[in-house]
Amino acid sequence: MAKLVAGRRYAYTWKEYRSNGANGPIHVPEKTVTYTVNRIEGRTAYITWENGSADLFTVRCPIALGSRELTE
Numbered sequence: 752m753a754k755l756v757a758g759r760r761y762a763y764t765w766k767e768y769r770s771n772g773a774n775g776p777i778h779v780p781e782k783t784v785t786y787t788v789n790r791i792e793g794r795t796a797y798i799t800w801e802n803g804s805a806d807l808f809t810v811r812c813p814i815a816l817g818s819r820e821l822t823e
Contacts, residue, residue, distance in 0.1 A: 755810055757790050761818040785821065 755761065764783040768776040785801045796815060797807045808814055 755788050755791060755796050755815055755818070756820075757788050760785060760787050760821040762821055763814050763818045765817075 762783050762785045764781050766781050767779045769779055771777045786798045786806075789797045789799060789805075791797070791810065794809050794811065795807055796810050797805070799805055
């Protein structure tokens with residue numbers, strides 16, 4: 752669990768499952784997305800995704816709590 756800090760980059764990885772009808776779910780490889788925290792105001796993190804689009808979420812949402820800091 753990462754504590755978000757403005758100016759740093761983070762990665763969030765999740766597992767995705769798809770339905771295979773009567774045979775149940777099938778596993779799809781993990782997916783990872785990266786983002787940069789632009790600023791934090793109260794409990795809101797203003798970010799930029801790796802594709803350049805801006806977004807925001809609370810610092811206690813599943814993405815924030817499940818992210819890891821990227822060190823480069």
